[in-house]
Amino acid sequence: MNNDDTYKITLLSDISMQSKLFKDSLEKGIQLDVQIVSLADIERDSGEETLLGDFVLIDYHYLNDSNFESYNQAKVVSSQASKEIVINCPKDVASSQLFKWRNLVGVFYIDDDISLLLKGMEKIMQDEMWLSRKVAQDYIEHFRCANNVTTSQVYANLTKREKEIMRLLGHGASNLQIADELFVSENTVKTHLHNIFKKINAKNRLQALLWANNNIALAERV
Template identity: 75%
Template sequence: MNNDEHYKITLISDLTMQSRLLKDSLERGLSLHVAMVTSDGLEQGGAQLGNLVLIDYHYLDDNKFEAYNQAKGECTHSVKEIVFNCPDEAPSSYLFKWRNLVGVFYVDDEVSILLKGMEKIMNDEMWLSRKVAQDYIEHFRCADVVTTSQTYTNLTKREKEIMRLLGHGASNMEIAEELFVSENTVKTHLHNIFKKINAKNRLQALLWANNNVALEERV
């Protein structure tokens, strides 16, 4: 777990036995407090969201989603969005409205899978199936032919290598093994890359690359 950053978790759901059990499991497994926010809390305004927000796939209708977005817009910090209870057959397109999506958990996922994925997310990785990640990238891909931006040109050779491996879906550990460096070195490079391209997470970096880096430089 990344001890350099203090995470606050918000669970957006109805106050049901299932949601309370989920809250308890997360708190025990992650040793962090989980605050629960209902749709009433969102619609009344003033809801305080943590920097990790878990949303029940079925919970936010259009009105609730608008209230959630307003609450998110009032945050002074960045918010990572995680969807749970997602049906296996759910189309990726339904997830595109989550602009800061970093994780998707499905209805049949055990709590152990949720805890494992949450720990990855808290270590600045993502928990998305390769299909969802690729569909998400394609959705935001610029329709026009992309030419390489000056910002990308100014990245170091090693930073460009890491961007290319990110595009292939490699994890931090896989990047480290490919480049024969430590995982901490990879994290340092990613931090520098994100700062240079104004990205908050790996997915935003990939979306940025699709709009700023010519295809032949990404393969």
Template identity: 65%
Template sequence: MANQPTYEVTFLSEVSLQSRVFNDSLKKGIEHNVCMVDIEQLLESVSLGVKLGDYVLFDYHYLDESKLEQYNQARLASENNAREIIINCSRETSSEELFKWRNLVGVFYLDDDMSTLFNGLEKIFEGEMWLTRQVAQDHIEYFRSMTTAKTSQAYANLTKREKQIMYLLGHGASNVQIADELVVTENTVKTHLHNIFKKINAKNRLQALLWANNNIALEERY
């Protein structure tokens, strides 16, 4: 993860022996600053003016409805639009259940091992999303149903290949999957994404997807 900024990661979980062991592994496995807190500690920190981390990592089984509501209060008070990652999620969890997180960029499941987690987190810190294709598609379908958009001139200014990549991006494809689909290298995909982000003033894949929802008509998007 050379030449990458160092991010602040808030790990929201019950403070227990198991979570402390996981937190120690997390600190060793990623080159970013990790702070583990429970919901009470989070609320206290935010009340003192401490912002949420750049990323918030949730232990899915720790957050019940009450804690989630408290988290949302802390998020609004913090005002820094942290990106959200879920761990320890059941494979049976519906996509609709995950829509409670508006800035969701990654979901990791109970049967994922630590190497999968670290690999996924690295991709997320590089600006990608780590969602199954189905969850990504459901996520986009849900939020696009809430808005109607006309195609902007900025989208019309994209090249044919850039529009193809935006289409695949909108269907939850990773860089590797896009490269395979278009029969190009992953580096070529990254170059195209860099150019797309520059043209639409987006910093990462999530912002690009949100931009698409507001700037591309549905009939052209899917």
């Protein structure tokens, strides 16, 4: 991680008056530059220089299941593991809904004021986490269980090729990257994914990743 004065901070949001005001308040409070990056920016990114910073602030409502993949792909292209901070989170959200963020270090709720956010950001940049006690306990238990998961029979029944694709999917690879890795066409990968999703009862890549965390032993996912 960089020194405090060279941290790169990204706010994942469309550019609007609200996001600009939030950016200005955040920059004034933490004395660091904040770059607003939209999903459209990420999708156009050539990968030559990552748009994601050391810390990425993500509005809970900005990414849904369908466009989460664009963000996930940007992380794959990026050479650094950005620490993820969720903002504007609903108070009653289930902890499990937050665990798709693999590098989660902070959660701020929709009714938190800017002073609390700045206090939390200061702690986060000192390599601490800013999570409620319940989320922190659930987070620890989630990954403890993930590391002790035994492989389900459903996964065992997948073909060798389907298991290879699941492993690459878990590493964040795109369809094209999976095709290149396995020396098959992109259409072949799409067909395999369709079959996999049907077998594991998943509707999209995110659901498939969550299923993998709960049904495939860690040793088989690396």
